[in-house]
Amino acid sequence: MILRSLLLRQGRFALPRSTLIRPFRRYLASQIEETYTNPHQHQQFIAGADGDATKSQAATSLSAESEVLDNDPVALNYALQQHSKAVTGKIGSMVEPHYRPHELLSNPPSPKDITLELLMASQSHIGHSTSLWHPANAKYIFGVRGEDGHPIHIISLDVTAAHLRRACKVVSGVTERGGLVLFVGSREGQARCVVNAASMSKGCHLFTKWIPGTITNGQQILGKCKKKVVNHKDEEVKGFEDQLIQKAAVKPDLVVCLNPLENYVLLHECALNNIPTVGIVDTDVNPTWITYPIPANDDSLRCVQLIAGVLGRAGQEGQAVRRELALTGQLPARQDHGLEPPAEQETDERNSRDKEHGRNLLQAGDV
Amino acid sequence: MEYTLLRTGFRRAIVACQNPAKRRVAVQPRRYFATPVESQGGPDEIRAAPPIRFQSDDNQFSQSRPRAELIDNANFSRGGRGGGRGREAGGAGGGQEVDYRQLLRRIRIVPASPSYFTATPRYTDDLLHLSSLLRAHQVLPLLPPGQAPRVAWKTIDQYKTELAEPIRSKSYNTLLQLLKRLNYIHPSLMPQEVTDALEKYKRDVQPHLNVPNPIVVNEYGVARAVGRRKSSSAQVYVVEGTGECLINGKSLTEYFGRLHDRESAIWALKATQRIDKYNVWALASGGGTTGQAEAITLGVARALMAHEPDLKPALRRAGCVTRNPKRVERKKPGKLKARKMPAWVKR
Numbered sequence: 155m156i157l158r159s160l161l162l163r164q165g166r167f168a169l170p171r172s173t174l175i176r177p178f179r180r181y182l183a184s185q186i187e188e189t190y191t192n193p194h195q196h197q198q199f200i201a202g203a204d205g206d207a208t209k210s211q212a213a214t215s216l217s218a219e220s221e222v223l224d225n226d227p228v229a230l231n232y233a234l235q236q237h238s239k240a241v242t243g244k245i246g247s248m249v250e251p252h253y254r255p256h257e258l259l260s261n262p263p264s265p266k267d268i269t270l271e272l273l274m275a276s277q278s279h280i281g282h283s284t285s286l287w288h289p290a291n292a293k294y295i296f297g298v299r300g301e302d303g304h305p306i307h308i309i310s311l312d313v314t315a316a317h318l319r320r321a322c323k324v325v326s327g328v329t330e331r332g333g334l335v336l337f338v339g340s341r342e343g344q345a346r347c348v349v350n351a352a353s354m355s356k357g358c359h360l361f362t363k364w365i366p367g368t369i370t371n372g373q374q375i376l377g378k379c380k381k382k383v384v385n386h387k388d389e390e391v392k393g394f395e396d397q398l399i400q401k402a403a404v405k406p407d408l409v410v411c412l413n414p415l416e417n418y419v420l421l422h423e424c425a426l427n428n429i430p431t432v433g434i435v436d437t438d439v440n441p442t443w444i445t446y447p448i449p450a451n452d453d454s455l456r457c458v459q460l461i462a463g464v465l466g467r468a469g470q471e472g473q474a475v476r477r478e479l480a481l482t483g484q485l486p487a488r489q490d491h492g493l494e495p496p497a498e499q500e501t502d503e504r505n506s507r508d509k510e511h512g513r514n515l516l517q518a519g520d521v
Numbered sequence: 522m523e524y525t526l527l528r529t530g531f532r533r534a535i536v537a538c539q540n541p542a543k544r545r546v547a548v549q550p551r552r553y554f555a556t557p558v559e560s561q562g563g564p565d566e567i568r569a570a571p572p573i574r575f576q577s578d579d580n581q582f583s584q585s586r587p588r589a590e591l592i593d594n595a596n597f598s599r600g601g602r603g604g605g606r607g608r609e610a611g612g613a614g615g616g617q618e619v620d621y622r623q624l625l626r627r628i629r630i631v632p633a634s635p636s637y638f639t640a641t642p643r644y645t646d647d648l649l650h651l652s653s654l655l656r657a658h659q660v661l662p663l664l665p666p667g668q669a670p671r672v673a674w675k676t677i678d679q680y681k682t683e684l685a686e687p688i689r690s691k692s693y694n695t696l697l698q699l700l701k702r703l704n705y706i707h708p709s710l711m712p713q714e715v716t717d718a719l720e721k722y723k724r725d726v727q728p729h730l731n732v733p734n735p736i737v738v739n740e741y742g743v744a745r746a747v748g749r750r751k752s753s754s755a756q757v758y759v760v761e762g763t764g765e766c767l768i769n770g771k772s773l774t775e776y777f778g779r780l781h782d783r784e785s786a787i788w789a790l791k792a793t794q795r796i797d798k799y800n801v802w803a804l805a806s807g808g809g810t811t812g813q814a815e816a817i818t819l820g821v822a823r824a825l826m827a828h829e830p831d832l833k834p835a836l837r838r839a840g841c842v843t844r845n846p847k848r849v850e851r852k853k854p855g856k857l858k859a860r861k862m863p864a865w866v867k868r
Contacts, residue, residue, distance in 0.1 A: 226707075226709035228662055228707050228709055228710070229707070229709035229710050231662075232661070232662055232707075232710060332629055334631060334632070336638055349635075349649060352635050353635065357635065358632060358635045358636070358637050358638050359635055359636065360636075360638050360639055362639060362645075364638075365640050368638055368640065375640050376637065376638070376640060378685065378686070379632065379633075379634075379637050379640065379642050380632075380633035380634070380642070381630050381631065381632055381633055381637075382630075382631060382632075382633045383628050383629070383630055383631075384628065384629060384631050385624070385627050385628050386627040386628075391624070391628055394628075398630065401630060404630060404631065404632050404637065406638070485627065491625075491628060491629055491630050493625060493628065493630070494625075495621035495624070495625065514577070
C-alpha cells in the first residue's frame with residue numbers, strides 16, 4: 155500500500171513550520187527537554203508539498219527562517235528564564251555587601267581606598283619561604299610565620315601601603331604630564347587587569363612575553379607598528395604621516411611590571427634607557443632592579459589585580475587633571491618630538507608645479 | 522705594459538677563486554640605520570634640499586648668465602630645516618606660522634594602539650575584542666555540540682598577509698578557538714555585533730555553501746536523478762506507477778542481455794520491495810553494459826530517495842547510495858598495462 159499522506163510518510167519536519175505541534179505546557183516546566191531541530195535539515199532532499207524546490211526556494215526558505223527564529227523555542231525559553239530571574243531572583247534572604255572577585259576588574263579601588271585591611275584581605279602580606287629570600291628585602295619584611303619546618307616571610311603591610319601610595323603618585327604624575335605608561339603582566343590571569351589599567355591610564359599594555367630588544371632595538375621590532383600624533387586634547391592630528399615613518403620607535407615614560415622575576419630583560423632595558431620602573435617586589439625578588447618597588451605578594455592574583463587596579467585609577471586621575479589643564483590651556487609644552495609643520499600648502503604647490511612640468515614635457519614630445 | 526697588468530690581474534683572480542682566504546673584499550661602507558635615530562641638529566642631520574624652481578626662460582642656461590642666480594638666495598640663506606617652506610607661504614603664511622608653532626608645542630607622538638609594545642598590535646587588538654565579546658555574551662544558550670553552522674575560517678597565512686604581522690600558529694589557534702566558541706551561540710539569540718565581528722575572519726569563498734541542487738518530485742510526480750559508474754552516466758526518471766522500466770526506449774530484458782545487469786539496474790527498488798510501485802524511464806550513455814547498469818542503479822536510488830527520504834538507511838545497507846569512484850587506471854610507461862610488468866629477464 156502506498157502511503158501518500160505527507161505527514162505519515164515523511165514525518166513532522168516536512169510540513170510547513172506553522173503546523174508543528176508545540177506543547178504549551180513546556181513553557182511552565184522547570185526542566186525543559188531539548189528538542190533541537192536543525193534549521194538546515196529541510197534543505198536536503200525533501201519534496202516540497204507545493205511545487206518544485208529549487209535553490210532559490212531554499213534561499214527564500216532561509217529568509218523565511220528568520221521570522222521563524224524569533225519564535226524559536228530556545229529564544230523564548232531564554233527570555234522566560236531572564237524574566238523569571240529578574241522577578242524572583244531577589245526574593246529570599248538579604249545579602250550583605252561582600253567580596254566579589256570580578257569587582258577588582260570591573261570597578262577597581264582608587265589610591266585613597268588603600269587600607270591595611272584591604273591589603274591583608276588580598277593576601278599581599280604573604281611572602282615566600284625563608285630559604286628563598288633576597289636579603290636586600292629585609293627592610294620590607296615584618297617577620298617569619300609558619301610551623302612544621304616551612305616558615306615563610308611576612309611582608310609589612312604599612313611598608314606596602316606607603317610604597318603603593320608613592321607608586322600611585324608616580325603614575326599619576328607621569329600621566330599628568332602626558333607621559334606614556336606601559337603596564338606589563340605576563341603571568342596567567344593578569345591579562346585582564348593589565349589591559350584595564352592601561353585603558354584607564356591611556357597607556358599601553360603587554361600580557362605576553364616581552365620581546366628582548368623592544369626598547370633597545372625598537373626600530374627593528376616595532377618598526378612596522380603604527381604611531382600617531384595627538385594634540386593637548388588627545389585628539390589625533392593628521393598631516394604628519396610621512397614624518398612619522400622616519401621617526402624612531404616610541405619608548406614608554408614609565409613601566410609598571412607586575413611580575414619582575416620573569417621580566418628581568420625588560421627591567422634591564424628600561425635601566426639602560428633611563429626609564430623608571432614600578433614593580434611588585436616579593437621576598438625573592440631583587441629590589442634593585444626596580445626604581446619604585448612595591449613590596450607585596452606577586453603570586454596572589456587578587457593582590458596583583460588590586461595593585462594594578464589602584465595604579466590604573468591613579469593614572470586615570472592623572473589623565474583627568476591633564477584634561478582640565480588642557481582645556482584651560484595651562485599645559486606644559488613638550489618640545490622633544492622633533493616634528494615639523496605638516497606640508498599641506500607646499501604639496502599642493504608642488505603638485506601643480508609637477509603637473510605643469512609634465513604637461514610641458516608632453517607638449518615637447520608631441521612636437 | 523698592459524699585457525703584464527692584464528696577466529697579474531688574471532693571476533689575482535685565479536688565486537682569489539681557488540683560495541678563499543686570499544679573496545679581497547671591498548671595504549663595507551658605514552651602515553646606516555633603516556630609520557634614522559632622532560638627531561638634534563648636528564652635522565649628520567638629514568636636511569631636505571631647497572626646492573628647485575623650474576623656469577620656462579630659454580636663456581636660463583646661457584653662458585653669459587652667472588650660475589649662482591639659478592639657486593634662490595633667500596631659500597639657501599635660511600638653512601635647511603624647513604627653509605623653503607616658510608618662504609613659499611609668503612606674507613600670508615605669517616599667521617599660519619604662529620599657528621604651527623603653537624601646534625608643535627602641543628603635540629606629542631604616541632602609539633596608535635595600546636598593544637604597541639606587543640609588536641603584533643593588530644592581532645592583540647583582535648584577540649582582545651573577541652575576548653570582550655565572549656565575556657559579554659557568555660551566558661547565551663549554545664547549539665548542541667557538532668551542530669554549529671559550518672564555517673571556513675581564514676587560514677593563518679591569509680590572516681598574516683592581511684595583518685602584515687609575525688603571528689605564531691599557537692596565537693592564531695587561540696583566536697580560532699574564540700571564533701568557534703562565538704559561532705556556537707544559538708542563531709536565534711546571536712547578537713549583531715558578534716555576527717559582524719565573525720564576518721571579518723571568514724574566508725571569501727565558503728565551500729560548504731556549495732550544496733548540490735536537491736532532487737525534488739515535480740508537479741507530475743516525476744523525480745529526475747543522475748547516476749554515474751566508470752565512464753557511463755544515466756539520467757533516470759522515477760514516477761509512481763505499476764513497475765514498468767524503459768532504458769533508452771527498450772525494455773529491461775531487451776537492453777540488458779545479462780541477468781545480473783537487469784537485476785542491478787533496479788536493485789534500489791528490489792531491495793526496498795517497491796518494484797511494482799514505481800515506473801522507471803532511463804537514458805544511459807557511455808561505457809559498457811555493466812557500467813550503464815550500475816549508473817542506473819545509482820540514479821534510481823537517488824530518485825527513490827526524493828520520493829521517500831526515509832528509505833536512505835535501507836538503500837545504504839543495500840549499497841546503492843555511494844557513487845563507486847573506481848575508474849580505469851591508466852597505462853604507465855615501463856609496464857604493459859597499468860600494473861602488468863613485462864616478463865623478467867635475468868640479463
